[in-house]
Amino acid sequence: MAAAGGAEGAGGGPAPWAEVRALLPCAEEGLTLALSGEVEGCVLPLLRRARALLYSQPGPPDAAAAAALGRLSDVLRDYSWEKLNAVPWREVGKGWRQVYAYGCLFGALAEVAAGRPRAAVRLCDLGLLLGAAVLDNVLARLVHALQLRLPREMAPRDRPHAQRVRPERPPPPPTVQPEEAIPHLHCPSLEHFRDNYLIPERPVVLDGVMDHWPCMKKWSVDYFCQVAGCRTVPVELGARYTDEEWSQQLMTVSDFISQYIMDENSVGYLAQHQLFDQIPELKEDISIPDYCCLGEGEEDDITINAWFGPGGTISPLHQDPQQNFLAQVLGRKYIRLYSPQDSENLYPHESQILHNTSQVDVEDPDLVKFPNFTKAAFQSCILMPGQILFIPVKYWHYVRSLELSFSVSFWWS
Template identity: 55%
Template sequence: MARLWSKISALLPHNEEQFPLQFSDKVESSVVEMLKRSRLQLYSDSTSASRMLNAQIILDFSWEKLNMGTWRLVDKEWRRVYSYGCLFKVGALCREDPSADEVLQAVRTCDMGLLMGAAIMDNVLQVIVQILQDEVRKSTKEEDKNDLTEAKRIKMESPRIPVIKEELAVPRIKCPSLESFNTNYLLPLKPVILEGIIEHWPALNQHPWSIEYLRSVAGCRTVPVEVGSRYTDEEWSQTLLTVNEFIDRYILNKDGGKGVGYLAQHQLFDQIPELKEDIRPPDYCCLGEGDEDDITVNAWFGPGGTVSPLHQDPQQNFLAQVVGSKYIRLYSPEDTDKLYPHQSQLLHNTSQVEVENPDTERFPEFAKAPYVECVLQPGDVLYIPVRHWHYVRSLELSFSVSFWWS
């Protein structure tokens, strides 16, 4: 494992003097001194325990700062402090002869820095985690055959596909020109399913996404997971799990646990570049006002039965289906009054109505709201116009990618 530290140290400045540690006066001098002490230890022969202790003090102190109030009000300086703490902890874990468990702990530490911190030193944590992940792959044995058998069983189970009446079906069109899409769907804000526009994605052909593939490229990575079948449920919560833990617990149900978990987040593709390289923003996004950097890309991975309650988003949306199928229903923003949005500011963009089992006494106008619906299959891309209400239910194990753009 000595070669592991040589690879990591090659990414760092050659000496302590070249290692940047500059903060505004928002960061207490005592914290800056602790950072400088950890920097010194990075280039000296301190004990592993001493390095770990100082790094953990930095992490604990900055973690409190990150969790003192609303996330958007957290000063970026404290996010940078947290990232430096993660870097120093990785140094403490990997400096000598790390065990396999210590390498995994270092991967998690990098992920926490990527999720909660801010980029430092040309986003060095992202580069380090790739080196660590390669080390994990070398030492990881082939997946248990029982896992593969269970994954294949899940794929073979046929979902119950709802019957879509022709008059309610979202229209489908194959590879329309930019001008045709703009005139017939974007400007009038009409939902449509676009066929044949993502067939070139590696995620659909060169190395199709699957449980096995996700394990191979991201199994040891720590990601945010939504626990609960829908975010409006009282028991809904969020937690951090490795991708392997998520698959074992909520896809394969290895521990016999109940409940539904859903990997739904916009940072997955920044965290795991291998997955980002497997997809491409639809060409039609160029009709928007921003450039490609302004597109928000979200991952949605979970078992059948997961529901996104009827809600609306403030941007245009292309929902691309990669694995499995989903039932989707859409309502025009013109019928918002019939959809009974929550009164609270937090959920004002979400309907109170349970779409497929509505309470007609509480919500009598809901039945009068016209809608269109569809079943999205692998390779389909649904255009969801800005502020159009949409309800989504996974019919089986499903992986989708959404592109939000203005």
């Protein structure tokens, strides 16, 4: 492969062009450019020109062709990016998401040809996060081939300039009084769970259900660095999403761990529902709880979310429109639940965006401003590693990480 930056892949080397090229159709006409939806007429000629450059030479593109392919990728991504952000996400046409994915694909191939596999991995991740699947999800297959060729990331503490690790002893968790404690069950039968908790909408902590999941033995900060350190993911910055300074940013898992897990003065949270599709190695380490089969939807309808962050991060009191199994893998979380019947006493925000979120700071309420909050009864627990909390649909829940924590939630109907 003609590569100027071969040293970047030291330890495995950049993926040979032949290996990457084998993921694409053999002939130019096989790389279809069908788009699911209307896009502007100027876009298809750009896509065809990029495709032609890709197939213009029998081997890898030379420096001039790779540079031209990279420029076309920039134009396609910039133009479709404007369309992705012009309307609310749910209104974005699939065609424009496909254009963005093609732009990321052509850009990633240009980076591979130039010997920059890490840059190619980043573009693949952007396409997986913001684009729509094209060519039988070629971006996922491409990033897998590239990642195998990159050296495993170092654990942050082994780096010469790693940040100081947070204190090992977190502040003591709140005391859970017996009368407010959420009940526990050890591996109940489907029928028992359905009749006593699902149908009557009663929260319960399930013990023993996830003991056999590989994540219980495998997952650690070191493991995440090794498996996903080079992958780009969205990170929430700030202690809670209702804070004015809260924001979101794309960064690699390795940078997130260095800046927000290892640095005791920063608070950030990796919270997203695409992580397990983006990084299948992690998805193989978990299982969908059998109790989800009691729902009305199919398995593909279940949304799996990842929640990874340091102690002190908070999910303000809020409710979700689906049933929720919150599975705790690493660390402990303090959780409070309030019935939907107490919604008026929880003072939801009046704005449409935050209508499912309470204005009350649960652990430090302003009772002058929110006097009826004391009328709302709650249940609580300290969710430990290996436990799953069933949060019924529309139940209000407040979550505070007591230490470094990784949780997996399953939303189902």
